[in-house]
Amino acid sequence: MNIALMLAIAAGILGLLYGVVQTLGLMKANAGNARMQEIAAAIQEGAAAYLKRQYTTIAMVGVVIFILAFIFLGYLSAIGFLIGAVLSGAAGYAGMLISVRANVRTAQAASDGLAKGLKLAFNAGAITGLFVAGGALLGVSGYYAYLTEVLHKTAHDRDLINALVSLGFGASLISIFARLGGGIFTKGADVGGDMVGKVEAGIPEDDPRNPATIADNVGDNVGDCAGMAADLFETYAVTTVATMVLAAIFFGETPYVGMMMLLPLVICGVCILTSIIGTFFVRLGKDNHIMNALYKGLIATGLLSIVALAAVIKYLPGLGFDTPFEYVSAGTTFHFTGMTLFYCGLVGLAVTAGFIVVTEYYTGTGKRPVVSIAQASVTGHGTNVIQGLAVSMEATAIPALIIVAGIIGCYLLAGLFGIAIATTTMLALAGMIVALDAFGPVTDNAGGIAEMAGLPPEVRHTTDALDAVGNTTKAVTKGYAIGSAGLGALVLFAAYTSDLKYFAGLPDAPAIFQGLGNLTFSLSSPWVVIGLLIGGLLPYLFGGMGMTAVGRAAQAVVEEVRKQFREDPGIMAGTSKPNYGRAVDMLTKAAIKEMVIPSLLPVLSPIILFTIVYFIGGAVPAFEALGAMLLGVIVTGIFVAISMTSGGGAWDNAKKSFEDGFVDKDGVKHLKGSEAHKASVTGDTVGDPYKDTAGPAVNPMIKITNIVALLMLAVLAHGA
């Protein structure tokens, strides 16, 4: 077997091994006293029960699609779909399993100080991160190895391409369900619990008297952790696959096609190594600044990745200006060298860095946007929400410009393939980025357990400090995922147009493809414009559905909690225990029910649009409209997603600004429990479904729309 491919597979295994070894270490940590373990067990039980039901439901959809893939695309695609789906689901499940064990141990470790709490929580995050990256890389490269080394498929075999794309589809499908279902659960519990607990009853977050408090902690694990892990798995897998597909198309006639197809896998492979090394750099400095500790790890990973990237390029295409490559795309011939490709990788890293800096600015405590929301809370609920919405909209500007700059830079360096390599390099850091994210829900839970178990307030204080940083790192991950989608927009669109051209150029091209070779997707075509509009509509409709679902779930939680308080006054008095299970059960049913229709929206929309336009206008308009839809969904999707995730993070941290008292511009200090604090809780409540349900689910939604379109082409070509 090719040594480069072996390296990629080995790196994937290494990622998983790291996860296993660290897990063994984690399990040895002190799991706290009996009360803590009892609470943790309830959370574990709820999370496992929810995920079981969620996966059962997804499996029903999955089986249908598996059969369709088998019928229309053959068994290799069906197996690819299965691999993607199972691994994406496993990544989410593993994330949950780690998280529900790390939470109670972090609560215990936090009793011994910030450094210990941070170390344990970050280690838990790193396990999930490496499981995600390692699993995705192993899945893609392993199946690729099977297809090419065992079955001897080559870049010319559509089977190979279809099987890889189907793998991406499997991952995407699980991920949208997991993101949305988990998001509805967690935010239904969080919003409902906060509204009735904090605002009405005036009891603190995670107070054991609140019947929704276990559900809230379950939600962190199934939404912020399992949902996020499945999402990033999907982003990683789809980006790698898309780059490989492009390489197969662009370099199919050259001797170096195999090398170019392996390039994304090897880049991902070495970055798993740099991510693992980076985790050892996360250490709290003397300043006790948590974000700086995390940054140390991230910067180490980034710098090492530059070196690793240079090595990979040197080993594969050759690091110099003297080995020119060329390919043709959309009628233009592009020339590049190993060196310009290396520069594209640097652009990918720069885009990542840019997104992190901007997201931290817009969501970080003490920065202008968050302070402006906190200040607006002083004048009431309304101005808080207005300012939060203003920040959320404004927060899209610089990220959009960064994406634009990235696209232009890579395009000028190496054309579309350059953009693909930049996106791959960006995603290759996923192990580290997920680690930063996944530590958030662990600390959030740790705080909850500390509160419920009645640990001393300084433990809660420690976990709160970790949690505040978690808000920013969570926003960073979401921005990063959607940013890679934006940067990769042209890559997925190019895969669509190149496929179309390929099928149209076949000597025995099916009738529907005939005469499509020169489709330009010109903005002057009304079919392109309506495709953009319909694509643009999807994130709005999807976002609206997601928000409605959370609103509905939260209202149900509020009513449930009010009912328990009413029926048993002993709960508030602390003399009797609330029925935590009822809230968990109710949310489980609600989330499962609500996730299905929105998740099917991006699966069915491309098919419906294509069919309708085909019957009105014929094949050319139908393919034009479908292609434009893929870009339309990205053009609005980026703004919807970034505004929601950044805005939500800003609202959350604006609320946190009041925990230690917020000093307004007139020098008045507003404490927890003040009117201004209550207004900030309203904003946080609104931000919750923004940042943790609707916003992040836009990313897999965009991918699904794109992948379904690619698979439709394959089906039309295959079935004809």
Added chain:
Amino acid sequence: MNIALMLAIAAGILGLLYGVVQTLGLMKANAGNARMQEIAAAIQEGAAAYLKRQYTTIAMVGVVIFILAFIFLGYLSAIGFLIGAVLSGAAGYAGMLISVRANVRTAQAASDGLAKGLKLAFNAGAITGLFVAGGALLGVSGYYAYLTEVLHKTAHDRDLINALVSLGFGASLISIFARLGGGIFTKGADVGGDMVGKVEAGIPEDDPRNPATIADNVGDNVGDCAGMAADLFETYAVTTVATMVLAAIFFGETPYVGMMMLLPLVICGVCILTSIIGTFFVRLGKDNHIMNALYKGLIATGLLSIVALAAVIKYLPGLGFDTPFEYVSAGTTFHFTGMTLFYCGLVGLAVTAGFIVVTEYYTGTGKRPVVSIAQASVTGHGTNVIQGLAVSMEATAIPALIIVAGIIGCYLLAGLFGIAIATTTMLALAGMIVALDAFGPVTDNAGGIAEMAGLPPEVRHTTDALDAVGNTTKAVTKGYAIGSAGLGALVLFAAYTSDLKYFAGLPDAPAIFQGLGNLTFSLSSPWVVIGLLIGGLLPYLFGGMGMTAVGRAAQAVVEEVRKQFREDPGIMAGTSKPNYGRAVDMLTKAAIKEMVIPSLLPVLSPIILFTIVYFIGGAVPAFEALGAMLLGVIVTGIFVAISMTSGGGAWDNAKKSFEDGFVDKDGVKHLKGSEAHKASVTGDTVGDPYKDTAGPAVNPMIKITNIVALLMLAVLAHGA
């Protein structure tokens, strides 16, 4: 002079005459008692002072642009710009003058019953509506007559095209300042006043003890009335001009070019007549259903317009399938007949009807979306806002589909020119639509005056009933304006691409245009994609700025009112009068200051984008990116605008659901002053800048971006 042109001019004059005659009648109505007149005088004074300052500021920008137009495009364009700007400003000013006189008379008339109040308020709205439509038509057709009949310019003269486009630019420029400045003023006052008055002090809206109450009423006149009038003037003028420009391009080589250029003017002309007739059909039936009364007028206008449209088509191109016309656009030859053009007009009317029905559904009291927001208020502020945001996002779906259906229908019937005629026909009803809208602020003010003057509660009840309908009609107008922008998107883009092709084809084409003849604006071009992204960013950045401005103004109002309450406890006791002027002055300064930068965003963005891309990539990328920007701004703009205007209307009416007590799903009745009502006030507060500041200003923003691009082409061609 051509009889068709004379007809258009005559219709414009007729519209203005109707306005003058009705104004004389309005002034004769009883202006109420001394207290009422005193209040009305304060509102008049504040509104006039604000508009004077606003226009002075705009004039400074206007003078600069006038000089630039004169230097780069010649005196005809400069004069065109001046005409558009002055008339648009005049339409806004006239709207304000009528409104501040009709308010107090409506309050008085409402004492005599709902029918009388409705009649007077609607008449006032109709005056504004006909001033807007008549003025715009007279401006465009009069200047066109001067250019063609006096100066003998023909469709081949770029001077003619540039002069008309400049007229549109003048109108757009005023309108964005007026929409945004007025919007910031009115919503700063409204939000600030409500938050401190209703929520904190617990006094009703428009209570004379609230120092912001006069400012709130001034705001209705300068924002909802003057700003709206300038906006619709702009939409009307730009749509007509764009259709004329397309006609000149498409039919330049045919003998019927003159007829095709006149067609939009004559359609607008006859629809002024049908709008006037329609106003006489507005009459309260026995059911006392206000919306039905208004619909009678609208339906009469619509049905009459079908007949009038048929007559115009019969008289000009000929109403039959036997007079085929053809033109070439983007390489495709289109055939159409008078009859298919008539069908396109019907599509325009159907789109209008569709928008009205959908908007009424999403914003009407008692319908599912508004009830869902009211229901969500029962569980608190947070769920209210979440549900409102969900409704706002969902509300974009059907309008987008309507636009898509309209585009496809017209394109299949008669190509791009068919879409242009549909958009023109849609806009031709503006007289009637503005009448429905402008009656809203009049009744809102009437309610305020009734409250402040201490009229009996049943008067307030009558004006409240009128005002609730006004919320829906206001949302309808905004949806209608943005819908026409969506439908017209391809028209403006076609004007851009056709101009580009024209300049590139000139024998002495300036260097920058050379080789541009076959620009395809393909989605495969990265320059097109970045153009879409940057265009897509504008509505978000603009919306964020608008929301921030309102938030800031509202916070200042809250502080001012709190200060007055603190410094003089006699105000709340009712023994001393608050200082109304201080709030008006403060808001005037704030609105003027805050409106400038966002308004310049769409003016400068096309120029900056073009320049940067030109230096990075050269002429082709620059023109591609600029063209794509024009569609990008529409793709996100439509969703941002519709979600904001419909969502805001829904929040407002959800709040109004509590005025007579809202019965929730469990049968519990929530009255004014209840916790649920307070939560609904928060939502309304958030919806205010959504629906009355940021949302509606997106429409002129889109137009400006497009027109600036057209003018840039002219300048580049002219200057070279």
